[in-house]
């Protein structure tokens with residue numbers, strides 16, 4: 429079947445077998461290997477991508493189901509302005525060890541912050557509850573998402589509303605991309 433899927437803003441037309449899973453379409457047809465393939469049974473969440481803005485486990489979605497839909501993968505997080513705050517948060521708060529779960533975690537975190545810019549730790553944990561990490565114990569992942577939320581909120585705040593350096597907190601100010609990437 430011929431399908432056209434828009435991935436990270438770019439349309440791709442391919443002829444695929446009806447049984448091809450979206451995760452394999454992304455990885456094998458398009459070479460977007462940032463989306464990881466783990467359990468293949470809808471348990472681990474490593475394969476999460478956004479489909480029309482909603483997280484889906486791409487190992488449970490057929491590629492043909494994505495025809496004429498918008499997919500966003502971890503490769504689509506970074507923009508010309510630099511790393512997404514979620515990516516910066518995982519870096520700043522050491523939200524990964526082996527990194528296998530990280531793409532899915534970050535895509536779900538992106539979805540969460542788009543819906544709820546100031547989530548509580550409980551809401552972060554609930555949003556990520558469909559995803560497994562074998563390394564971190566989750567604490568740093570929650571901290572990473574909180575970092576992203578705090579910095580994103582601060583970046584969007586009008587200057588008069590920005591708290592005065594918030595001394596003693598983990599998020600004293602927004603880092604520039606050059607600082608984060610240094």
Ligand code: FES
Pocket residue numbers: 464465466467468469470471472473474475476485486487488
């Ligand atoms: S590979 Fe899709 S949920 Fe594990």
Ligand code: FES
Pocket residue numbers: 523524525526527528529530560561562563564
């Ligand atoms: S960092 Fe290794 S599985 Fe999460």
